[in-house]
Amino acid sequence: MNVSIRRAAEGDADFLVELYTGEDVRPFLAAGRDYDRTGVLERIAQDPEDGGLLVIELEGERAGAMAWELLHRRSRIAHVSGIAVHPRFRGQRLADRAARLLQEHLLGELGFHRIELEIYGFNERAQRHAERAGFVREGVKRKAYARGGGWVDGVLYGLVAEDLDEPR
Numbered sequence: 001m002n003v004s005i006r007r008a009a010e011g012d013a014d015f016l017v018e019l020y021t022g023e024d025v026r027p028f029l030a031a032g033r034d035y036d037r038t039g040v041l042e043r044i045a046q047d048p049e050d051g052g053l054l055v056i057e058l059e060g061e062r063a064g065a066m067a068w069e070l071l072h073r074r075s076r077i078a079h080v081s082g083i084a085v086h087p088r089f090r091g092q093r094l095a096d097r098a099a100r101l102l103q104e105h106l107l108g109e110l111g112f113h114r115i116e117l118e119i120y121g122f123n124e125r126a127q128r129h130a131e132r133a134g135f136v137r138e139g140v141k142r143k144a145y146a147r148g149g150g151w152v153d154g155v156l157y158g159l160v161a162e163d164l165d166e167p168r
Contacts, residue, residue, distance in 0.1 A: 001058065003097040005105070008044045008053040008065070015062050016040045016053065025084045028123045031147060033082075043067065051078070056085065056098040063089040066098060068106060068115075076113040078106045083129070099133035107161045114160050120145065121153030130157045134164075 008016060019025060020035035029035065034042075043053040051069030055062055064085035071079040080102065085095050106112045117135065119126045131137065135157035143151035 001092070001097075002060075003094060003101065004057045004060075005054045005066070005098055005101045006057065007048070008040075008055050010041065010044060012055050012062065013037055013040050013044065016055075016065055019065055019084050019086055020082070022087070024087065028120065028126060029082060029084070031145065053082075054102065056094060058089055058092075058094060062086070063094055064098065066095075066102060068102065071116060076111060078110075078112045078115050080106075080115055080117045083126070093132070095129050096133050099129070099135075103134065103159060103164065107159075107164060112161075114158060116159075117157045118154045119157065120147065121155055127155055135159050136163065 014037075017035065017037050017040050020029060020040070026035065033039065040053070046052055046069075049070070051067065053067045054065060056064035056066065064083070066080065066083040068078050068080050071077040080099075083095050083099065103115060106115055115135075117130060118141070119130060121140065127137075136159065138156045138158045141154040141156065144154040145152050
């Protein structure tokens with residue numbers, strides 16, 4: 001199974017909007033981010049030094065997406081978000097493979113020291129994915145976000161360069 005990631009291009013916008021606005025994806029993404037065509041195009045145009053929207057491909061076919069952004073330049077910290085797999089490609093652990101590729105890219109090629117991500121407390125599927133992909137659960141921001149008329153936790157995960165040296 002040939003999984004790859006690449007920087008999103010303008011021609012990917014419709015695929016990304018469809019993916020991110022799907023009823024089985026949107027409820028699990030950050031509430032404050034725009035996932036319409038304008039928002040997606042803005043992220044595609046983002047300065048590559050500050051992050052990027054990425055397309056996950058399986059055998060050369062668009063199968064999912066994820067994003068990263070520079071969180072702290074001096075301490076070399078990147079934040080990962082928006083990991084989503086199109087329904088046709090689910091159940092193959094595609095997100096796990098793509099996350100590992102992104103980790104190697106950020107830590108190995110771009111020289112980041114740390115990768116962080118945060119997942120809504122109700123998103124147990126994403127939490128299992130993060131742990132399978134090697135992220136370490138570091139804590140919980142209790143009742144941090146207003147969602148659905150109530151407050152939800154944010155579960156914090158991290159990965160440092162040394163973690164890639166440990167067997168997975």
